[in-house]
Amino acid sequence: MKIKYAFLDGTVTEVEVSDEIGAVIIDSRKAEHAQDERHRYHCYSYDAIDYEGEEYGACDEYAVEDDSAEQTARIREAFSHLTATQQRRLRLYANGKTLREIAAIEEASFQSVSESIEAGRKKFLKFFHQTP
Numbered sequence: 001m002k003i004k005y006a007f008l009d010g011t012v013t014e015v016e017v018s019d020e021i022g023a024v025i026i027d028s029r030k031a032e033h034a035q036d037e038r039h040r041y042h043c044y045s046y047d048a049i050d051y052e053g054e055e056y057g058a059c060d061e062y063a064v065e066d067d068s069a070e071q072t073a074r075i076r077e078a079f080s081h082l083t084a085t086q087q088r089r090l091r092l093y094a095n096g097k098t099l100r101e102i103a104a105i106e107e108a109s110f111q112s113v114s115e116s117i118e119a120g121r122k123k124f125l126k127f128f129h130q131t132p
């Protein structure tokens with residue numbers, strides 16, 4: 001089997017290889033081509049901004065989150081309705097601890113920690129959405 005190699009300077013070279021090695025090279029090239037196609041489909045070039053303008057990266061569909069003092073007050077108000085245990089466990093969970101780690105820290109069962117966090121999350125969302 002002959003495999004062609006094209007170099008950047010335009011020259012092409014053919015190399016004689018066994019059928020097994022040729023099959024591996026062809027499969028590898030197909031996989032690389034498929035990966036390149038997937039990349040092109042999901043990626044956008046920053047160079048496109050030069051052609052499309054600054055609005056190329058702008059998105060008017062999503063609302064901007066309100067990071068004001070009012071938003072912070074709403075969060076504090078909703079959080080204050082939780083029990084001390086729910087507050088403590090939600091803080092640990094928000095800081096990246098897993099449910100198993102929280103259960104070990106508090107010497108509690110995994111199930112009770114899971115139920116406590118889920119109940120706290122629901123209660124928080126209920127009061128957060130009620131607050132004007």
